[in-house]
Amino acid sequence: MNQQQTRQTPLASRHELLGARWTNFAGWRMPLQYTGILEEHRAVRQTAGLFDLSHMGEILFTGESALPFLAWSVTNDPARLEPGQAQYSCLCLWDGGIVDDLVIYRLPRSENPDSLPRWLKETAGRAAQGHHQAEFLVVVNASNREKDLSWWKRLLSEPEMAVPDKPEELGYQPNLTDVSDGIALLAVQGPRAEAILGSVTSLETPIAELPYYWCDWGKVGGVPALVARTGYTGEDGFELYIDARAAEAVWDALLAAGKPRGMVPVGLGARDTLRMEMKYALYGNDIDETTTPLEAGLGWVVKFNKGPFVGRTTLVSQKVEGVRRQLVALVMEDRAIPRHGCPIVKNGEYVGGVTSGGFSPTLEKGIALGYVPTTLAPVGTEVQVDIRGQLHPARVARAPLVPAHIKR
């Protein structure tokens, strides 16, 4: 490992002190586990877990043209968002292939513009004062930050004649600012997340009233933050966007509040097992530029009726013709554990491959996500997974594989 090329989050020393085992993810040195993946996974499902996700990318879209440009570039419809509301979306190529999956937060209004985090105030000037314009924080995968920015910049520079669909600018260009380096992202997830976070947080909306996929400004451990009721675990929980320089203080405050309530620090190992049980896609495994949202089961974030958007033409054809393959969740019937790359077989024929595979701590069985022909996608279909040369039986399962507890 080339130490000079690997980045660390502002919480590296905290992870070191907690005895983390490390892994390299997207060029970042991240905690894989602390006490063990199984224990950390179970804690999130039963009590709570604290995650350092500061490797993720965050891009601010501000200025008058932020909304039309963003809306044209993604599959979902940010024009539907009220201030403080969020949505999950894909960012696609012209052929419908997925450049990234991301979450778009429309910045809430604030009663206390002087108490906002610096990552907003220093970079977005006008955004911090009156939010009459729609302005957005777009959160992207760590592995795609540079790629997404390049793609958006390319879309901005495409001349309108070449792209007849491109929304007419009002004479202004939107501002895209990469604020990732100034932000530390922490997540608190689990049934006790609200109680734990609530005990050290004051929000402009009372935390108990913050709905799923909404966010608001406030203070966590006295530190200004954007607090969002979003996550990647299927449990109730929150993601906190704070100034990087305050990361350690907030981490300490959360652990102090959470430990007596059963909260533990959780690494990327359990983050992966938790999301897999929910059949949440992982970019690079389950979705990439060769898969479309319709194939990946993400048709619900494609809003065909909002008007033109990048990829719409291809996706419309695919919707009309029907997808030929679909991402499904599989549960193994014996003790074998499927892994990324394992072939999926039906009647002696290769029909697809495992894109994410592993062990489900909740089901205590091997589980996988993978693409199969649409004819084999119905729940209950039996297939086999080739694991190191041996075929093992599996069944297409309904997702999520375990009950979700997001607050509806």
Next chain:
Amino acid sequence: MYPEDLRYSSEHEWVRVEGNKARIGVTDYAQGELGDVVFVDLPSAGDTITAGQAFAVIESVKSVSDVYAPVSGTVVAVNDRLSDSPELINQSPYEDGWIVEVELSDPSEVNSLMTAAEYRASVEDEQAEG
């Protein structure tokens, strides 16, 4: 943790010799590197194992690892408890987490394994590099 009465291989297996028989498992260092063990693929009694060749597979949440035979012989017993409780390898790598017992075909092979002190030194070297 490096029990003195054991011998060790460079692939992080241990051997406890009892007369012409040897009990085999993986070391504490190995189980720490593996993480939570969730499945063990065991050989059967009567199988032959050959020094240097894989004879079992340990699956952890994140990885699949071959277990290499530190010595050659015939399997006389396997630890059936690992089927229901693979975590014994993490919890008790040198006792309850034993993997197989073999009848040695060439007891002199044990002499080329490391002592506890030698193994400890090699692990510390590995950790310094990592």
